[in-house]
Amino acid sequence: MDIFDNTILCNKCNVKMQKAKFVKNRFLFRAMVCPKCNKKLIHPVDEQEYNKFINLRNKEFNVKMRLVGNSYAVSIPKEIVSFMSEQEKIMDNMVRLCFEEMGRVSLNFGKIKKEI
Secondary structure, eight states: OGGGSSOBBOTTOOOOOOOEEOOOOOOTEEEEEEEETTOEEEOOOHHHHHHHHHHHTTTOOOOOOOETTEEEEOOOOHOOOOOOOOOTHTTOOOOEEEEETTTTTEEESSSOOOOO
16 A cells, blocks of 8 residues: 555645645655645655655765776666666666767666658
């Protein structure tokens, strides 16, 4: 049973709060919102996961770049991969690599759409 399956009253207005969802930094948060004073109560599990993300995002990892055949390989720290929601599906799957600007490369682990 989820905590948000119960009736929650706003501690300011004593009015029944309503379920809502919102997105921040590509994270979907479940929340309860008071229709009278608009006070938000974020689901504790979602808030905890978001805080883990913020802590990882603020970390800086030093990794080695290695020559493998005719390509270079960079290891991704396990801490980052473990955090990602579909870690089992990531291994051996294709990722999108983009050269964004001078000195910056990005990896996209989302679904890759085939271009026709």
